[in-house]
Amino acid sequence: MMRRVLSLLSVCCGLFSVSCILSSVCYSQDTTRGVRIGLTYAPGTRPGVLIVPVSGHNGDSVRVMLGRDLDFGDRLTVIPTDSGDAPSGPLNYPVFAALGAAAIAQASVTPAGSLHVVVHDVGGARVLGVIDFPLPSPALGGEWRFTVHRGSDEIERLVTGSRGVAATRAMYEHAGSLWIVDSDGAQAHPVGGTEGGLSPTWHPSGRYVAYQQLANSGHHTIVVKDLTGGSVARSFSSGHTLNMSPAFSPDGNTLAFASGADGTDIYSVAPFGGGSPTRLSSGQGTLNTNPTFSPDGRQIAFTSGRLGHPEVYIMDADGTNPDLLTTTAFGDQLYRSDPDWSPDNRRVAFQSQVGGVFQIMAISLRDRSVQAFTSEGRNTEPSWAPDGRHLLFTSTRSGTAQLWVLDTESNRTRQLTHGGARMGAWSPRF
Amino acid sequence: MIRRCARLVLVPAIVMAAGACFATRNDVRTLQGDIAVLRAENLRADSVHRAQFQQAAVQVGAVSDSLRSLNAFLARFVSDVSRFQGDLSVTLHQFGQQLLTVQELAGQTQKRIQDVKAQFERQEAELATAAQPSAAPAAQGAAGGPPTGPAQLFEAADAQFRKGSYAVARSAFEGFLEQFSNNDRAAEALYKIARSYDLDGIAISADSVYALVVEKYPTKAEFAAPSLYKRALAAKAANQPAKAREYFQKIIDSYPRSLEASLAPDALKALPKRP
Numbered sequence: 001m002m003r004r005v006l007s008l009l010s011v012c013c014g015l016f017s018v019s020c021i022l023s024s025v026c027y028s029q030d031t032t033r034g035v036r037i038g039l040t041y042a043p044g045t046r047p048g049v050l051i052v053p054v055s056g057h058n059g060d061s062v063r064v065m066l067g068r069d070l071d072f073g074d075r076l077t078v079i080p081t082d083s084g085d086a087p088s089g090p091l092n093y094p095v096f097a098a099l100g101a102a103a104i105a106q107a108s109v110t111p112a113g114s115l116h117v118v119v120h121d122v123g124g125a126r127v128l129g130v131i132d133f134p135l136p137s138p139a140l141g142g143e144w145r146f147t148v149h150r151g152s153d154e155i156e157r158l159v160t161g162s163r164g165v166a167a168t169r170a171m172y173e174h175a176g177s178l179w180i181v182d183s184d185g186a187q188a189h190p191v192g193g194t195e196g197g198l199s200p201t202w203h204p205s206g207r208y209v210a211y212q213q214l215a216n217s218g219h220h221t222i223v224v225k226d227l228t229g230g231s232v233a234r235s236f237s238s239g240h241t242l243n244m245s246p247a248f249s250p251d252g253n254t255l256a257f258a259s260g261a262d263g264t265d266i267y268s269v270a271p272f273g274g275g276s277p278t279r280l281s282s283g284q285g286t287l288n289t290n291p292t293f294s295p296d297g298r299q300i301a302f303t304s305g306r307l308g309h310p311e312v313y314i315m316d317a318d319g320t321n322p323d324l325l326t327t328t329a330f331g332d333q334l335y336r337s338d339p340d341w342s343p344d345n346r347r348v349a350f351q352s353q354v355g356g357v358f359q360i361m362a363i364s365l366r367d368r369s370v371q372a373f374t375s376e377g378r379n380t381e382p383s384w385a386p387d388g389r390h391l392l393f394t395s396t397r398s399g400t401a402q403l404w405v406l407d408t409e410s411n412r413t414r415q416l417t418h419g420g421a422r423m424g425a426w427s428p429r430f
Numbered sequence: 431m432i433r434r435c436a437r438l439v440l441v442p443a444i445v446m447a448a449g450a451c452f453a454t455r456n457d458v459r460t461l462q463g464d465i466a467v468l469r470a471e472n473l474r475a476d477s478v479h480r481a482q483f484q485q486a487a488v489q490v491g492a493v494s495d496s497l498r499s500l501n502a503f504l505a506r507f508v509s510d511v512s513r514f515q516g517d518l519s520v521t522l523h524q525f526g527q528q529l530l531t532v533q534e535l536a537g538q539t540q541k542r543i544q545d546v547k548a549q550f551e552r553q554e555a556e557l558a559t560a561a562q563p564s565a566a567p568a569a570q571g572a573a574g575g576p577p578t579g580p581a582q583l584f585e586a587a588d589a590q591f592r593k594g595s596y597a598v599a600r601s602a603f604e605g606f607l608e609q610f611s612n613n614d615r616a617a618e619a620l621y622k623i624a625r626s627y628d629l630d631g632i633a634i635s636a637d638s639v640y641a642l643v644v645e646k647y648p649t650k651a652e653f654a655a656p657s658l659y660k661r662a663l664a665a666k667a668a669n670q671p672a673k674a675r676e677y678f679q680k681i682i683d684s685y686p687r688s689l690e691a692s693l694a695p696d697a698l699k700a701l702p703k704r705p
Contacts, residue, residue: 278700282692298629318663320656366593
């Protein structure tokens with residue numbers, strides 16, 4: 001008994017000392033480099049979570065992925081520790097509390113091949129919840145990694161009450177095709193048969209995508225593609241040569257898109273049934289594009305040039321009651337476009353020209369106040385994450401057009417793609 | 431004879447040539463002096479170059495130090511700016527949240543609207559009491575009313591509508607109509623009651639109020655035309671194409687310059703053909 005207590009104490013002391021060394025190393029790196037992008041949150045607003053070493057096959061990979069996902073989630077501070085052996089026996093909560101941990105994620109890969117995570121509440125000295133996900137084969141493959149992302153999202157939900165967005169993907173255009181990448185920037189791969197694809201959008205189920213495709217005839221059509229089988233579910237146009245910027249309604253039963261020849265209007269159509277597209281807007285020769293549905297599906301925000309310059313409008317989903325959303329009382333250029341309605345129904349993100357360069361902004365639907373999020377490089381095509389907190393957008397800040405992720409609460413950004421990308425669309429949760 | 435002459439010429443020539451190959455001691459000294467001078471000049475040149483190199487190295491070091499210092503300054507500056515941006519962002523966000531809370535608490539709730547309404551009613555009663563001896567001024571006061579009364583009530587209701595608080599907005603618009611049924615904005619208030627039902631997904635109530643808008647305010651095209659259009663779409667969704675056709679056609683005939691009149695022809699075409 002005495003020996004066990006002593007060994008536990010020595011392990012804890014070792015953990016504490018390694019943590020101190022690590023933190024001091026990190027601090028010294030920060031100070032010598034001199035640059036720290038991001039915010040230092042006040043204690044309590046971003047609880048510390050400590051991921052103890054993961055036992056089982058590929059435990060180190062699981063631990064790295066969980067830590068990275070929780071860091072990218074921007075709701076938790078991941079406390080760095082060494083990569084020793086997984087702790088056995090009951091955890092000593094006061095020691096972890098001294099390390100600044102509000103929660104502990106104790107994960108293991110079981111011999112049966114499942115991801116087993118126990119989340120501890122350090123303050124309450126109790127188990128918050130237990131997560132079990134069967135890990136698919138092959139290990140470290142795409143689906144295996146995605147399952148670990150699901151585990152990260154559940155840890156975030158247990159600790160903060162909000163589910164994370166690690167188990168999501170982004171679709172984008174690269175080199176004339178559509179590509180998919182995981183939310184952590186891994187597993188980027190092209191989607192077969194999408195050559196000439198532009199402006200992708202996800203069906204709420206995550207099973208289908210719709211996009212604009214340039215055919216050999218020079219006509220742009222809207223294509224709805226089944227990602228599970230790779231087949232085209234439906235391809236259509238309104239009869240005009242230009243059909244673009246599709247968007248699914250939240251129930252997935254309606255697809256809105258822009259179509260026209262001299263000027264475009266917003267049309268809607270049942271994406272999987274019959275019936276021809278119905279015109280919703282009456283732009284009378286002006287450009288009306290980029291529809292995006294409100295979360296209840298009863299309204300649509302879109303870009304219209306009916307005032308002589310592009311602005312963002314809102315109309316009822318049947319086309320009535322169009323109303324200017326972006327007033328001209330901000331910014332120095334009369335150009336606002338590419339709206340995306342936030343899933344929490346609080347804001348509409350859009351791109352606005354400032355000094356001739358597009359920047360990402362969002363307008364509150366409650367009081368019409370505008371918040372600017374970017375200032376470096378050209379930033380366009382915002383797309384909300386399912387949590388209504390993170391935004392995906394195209395930026396040239398690194399020299400080439402790439403996808404970036406922005407946390408709208410802290411303004412922290414990270415680069416998602418590195419091989420060139422644009423027209424990003426954030427998927428729903430899978 | 432010829433051979434003797436040749437010998438006489440060749441022998442002095444050979445002697446002269448051989449003599450030229452031997453330097454005198456003086457020549458050697460001169461040469462040694464030249465070499466010493468050359469060596470000294472080379473050494474001097476080397477030391478000058480070395481000094482120049484050393485000076486250049488010192489300058490490079492100084493520039494390097496300056497650059498390092500500048501880099502550190504820039505790094506600190508960037509760090510400060512990032513921190514400032516972050517702090518500002520948090521402050522603005524907190525401010526925005528507080529503002530929303532203040533707005534919630536300070537006058538845009540249903541209670542506030544009711545308070546305004548009650549206050550208005552009290553003022554109206556006071557005016558009526560004060561003007562009781564003469565009936566004519568009372569009528570004038572009622573007709574004129576307080577200058578901000580109806581507008582204030584309408585704006586309060588409309589603010590709720592814009593915020594998406596449709597139930598509260600509906601209640602406020604109903605209060606407005608109870609008080610000012612003949613006001614210029616009564617049609618708009620009724621239309622917004624219908625829309626509030628519509629946006630809340632209460633389709634049957636919405637349709638009945640849209641019908642009321644068309645019935646009560648047929649000359650107000652900006653509200654009657656969309657109301658008819660909404661009714662037509664509701665009829666179409668309820669599988670009543672004949673009724674939908676009637677409404678769409680009425681929009682085209684009665685409100686040809688409305689937005690809905692430009693949409694109605696397409697909607698008519700999309701209806702199933704008559705049996």
